[in-house]
Amino acid sequence: MNLMPVDEALARILDGAAPDSQAEMLPLAQSFGRVLASDLKALRTHPPFAASAMDGYAVRAEDAQAGAVLKLQGESAAGHGFDGTLSAGSAVRIFTGAPVPAGADTVVIQENTERIDGGSVRITAAAEPGRHIRAAGIDFEEGKTGLEAGRLLDAGAITFTAAMNHATLPVYRQPRIAILATGDELRLPGETLGPGQIIASNTYGVGALARGAGAQVFDLGIAEDRMEALDGALDSAIAQRADVLVTIGGASVGDHDLVQKALTARGMALDFWKIAMRPGKPLMSGRLGNMRVLGLPGNPASSLVCAHLFLEPLITRLAGLPDPARVKSAVLGRDLPSNDLRQDYLRGDLSRDPSGALVASPMPRQDSSLMKVFADARCLIIRPPLAPAAKAGEACDVLVLRD
Structure with a gap:
């Protein structure tokens, strides 16, 4: 035949x-390496408020001129925002991730300020409106699709789904x-x-x-x-x-x-x-x-x-995972004879030449019963049917087993 x-x-x-087509629901912590079975929408907006991107002072840009002295009105920290509205001529001490107080439109980083005894701060470099502020929803918004079906749930995707407030995920079984x-x-x-x-x-x-x-x-x-x-x-x-x-x-x-x-x-x-x-x-x-x-x-x-x-x-x-793409280009490490009607997969070693190119060298023994040879192999050298004799240094394709 x-x-x-x-x-x-x-x-x-x-x-x-x-x-x-029947997805299964997995806890978020068990979903790494699986594939999302349906689109995932954000269950919250992030950030949910305008947040500071730096440690410094929340101020009004019109007040933050070089040399200006502003009175400290309070403090805003992550999880403990400033409860009130910033007054003209004032500043609120603010930390990274903290809510920007109402009335403030910029953040002066602490390196561009000097603390003054008596509860004031001097601005040493003028600030522009909107500097160092992360706008509400700049990352993602509630109800919008964050990840699409077919996405491999790697570390970045897992972090994102957690931030979108999903405790369980629909994944392909x-x-x-x-x-x-x-x-x-x-x-x-x-x-x-x-x-x-x-x-x-x-x-x-x-x-x-x-x-x-x-x-x-x-x-x-x-x-x-x-x-x-x-x-x-x-x-x-x-x-x-x-x-x-x-x-x-x-x-x-x-x-x-x-x-x-x-x-x-x-x-x-x-x-x-x-x-x-x-x-x-x-x-x-x-x-x-x-x-x-x-x-x-x-x-x-x-x-x-x-x-x-x-x-x-x-x-x-x-x-539902991406097709494995492990076939790479290499050059032969030694001569090979011509091939017959069958496609050969020669167990081989892999190294790199001085230019960084992969060099594939067939193992001396290729008997299909030999297990140590396969364990030692780093690649399978692919020889198409009727391939002519090839010299060391000529191009070949390899299926990488281990790099």
């Missing part, structure tokens, strides 16, 4: 992916990702291994990537190579209301590869499997009712490469 190009596979996996490892040979970390057994490590790496992308992850454990075990795991994924079921291993068509058989027997509409990439050729994609299914290869590097390329963008799309 013809192998599907990577770009087409990604487009089909992302087709129709969008956040759930996190996609529910169920992860199922398959294979009689698999055991959990910490367990004693028998002959021919290995640790089910992929679950943890894929789960960490999914959480980092904004998902809620459910570990369905390890299913043995039996239809009954796989059926039970599918029941669990459906009960968890998973948006995406991620299977690891067993998606090929060998005698012991039962995942695809079990899913199709339950009614999965298979979209495709096998794509023109290395590592990661046996990738499966389909739908089981409302649940998307993504079958990752069992080899660790294959599984992680596919998770970076396909699962992470799917999660961010379902969460």
Whole structure:
């Protein structure tokens, strides 16, 4: 069968992916990193009054001529404003953030004044009207939209929403990702291994990537190579209301590869499997009712490469988050041979040359079963299908894993 190009596979996996229209309300303190599901209007005006931007004296500009001596009439501090109206020829001591008294139209900073015994202050530099005053509502006004739907709630947005007096926020819910490892040979970390057994490590790496992308992850454990075990795991994924079921291993068509058989027997509409990439050729994609299914290869590097390329963008799309943009331009650190019909993702190191340009150097070993190589890699060097031989110093694209 013809192998599907990577770009087409990604487009089909992302087709129709969008956040759930049913938002959830979260306390403000728990909303960091989530995405706003609807426009947010200010519940108050800020500042709610004309406020001083500096420490100094609130005065009338016509009184604040160089050399003028003004009588102190009182004090205005944050939370304790001056109760009254400023009189002609007078000044009110004022502090940053405090309300500007009625009758005052400028603030003279304290560096441009001298205190005089007897409760007066001398102006040493004339003040202009409106100086050092923050007008009421200059930041935002009650009833006006402050943040629009789709905004990532970063530190600045969280601060803003708190200032607008919102204690809870409508956010897109996190996609529910169920992860199922398959294979009689698999055991959990910490367990004693028998002959021919290995640790089910992929679950943890894929789960960490999914959480980092904004998902809620459910570990369905390890299913043995039996239809009954796989059926039970599918029941669990459906009960968890998973948006995406991620299977690891067993998606090929060998005698012991039962995942695809079990899913199709339950009614999965298979979209495709096998794509023109290395590592990661046996990738499966389909739908089981409302649940998307993504079958990752069992080899660790294959599984992680596919998770970076396909699962992470799917999660961010379902969460309403910006698409990850981690492909950067670099130059090769060593020569590479020509490529065949499959798109290669070579595990590589990253450094910078004297000009600051990224230099991507492929690891010497690229076997898809090697986990230390992937852990050491800082990037995936992307080699398009039929790419000609390339020399060190030539341009290339890399997907950055860690900078």
